Amino acid sequence: MTPQRNPNQKNNFFHFMPIPMTYIELLPNLISNGLVVVCPLKPLQPLYPKGYDANVKCDYHGGAAGHSTQRCLSFKHKVQSLLDAGWLSFQEDTPTVMEYAPATLINE
Numbered sequence: 001m002t003p004q005r006n007p008n009q010k011n012n013f014f015h016f017m018p019i020p021m022t023y024i025e026l027l028p029n030l031i032s033n034g035l036v037v038v039c040p041l042k043p044l045q046p047l048y049p050k051g052y053d054a055n056v057k058c059d060y061h062g063g064a065a066g067h068s069t070q071r072c073l074s075f076k077h078k079v080q081s082l083l084d085a086g087w088l089s090f091q092e093d094t095p096t097v098m099e100y101a102p103a104t105l106i107n108e
Contacts, residue, residue: 016076020090024068024069033097
């Protein structure tokens with residue numbers, strides 16, 4: 001199920017498939033299973049984007065300041081693509097990953 005844009009919304013808001021854990025809890029599991037890699041970002045310079053918070057960090061982006069791992073849209077899109085491709089599923093509160101992930105999903 002791909003993220004769906006609500007046509008009644010004026011912004012680009014996507015609905016992601018709910019997952020039974022936080023994205024913060026999921027990230028180390030996906031890294032250890034080789035489904036995602038940390039994608040460091042260069043530090044942002046002023047003028048900062050709307051919603052930027054220098055007090056929070058994103059582990060998916062190598063600890064970059066500005067947004068939290070839980071609110072990281074890039075990571076949420078990555079998780080959604082893994083779910084859509086069948087490389088990630090959940091049984092109860094435990095992520096289940098396929099044995100071999102396609103290289104195109106790892107390096108996106």
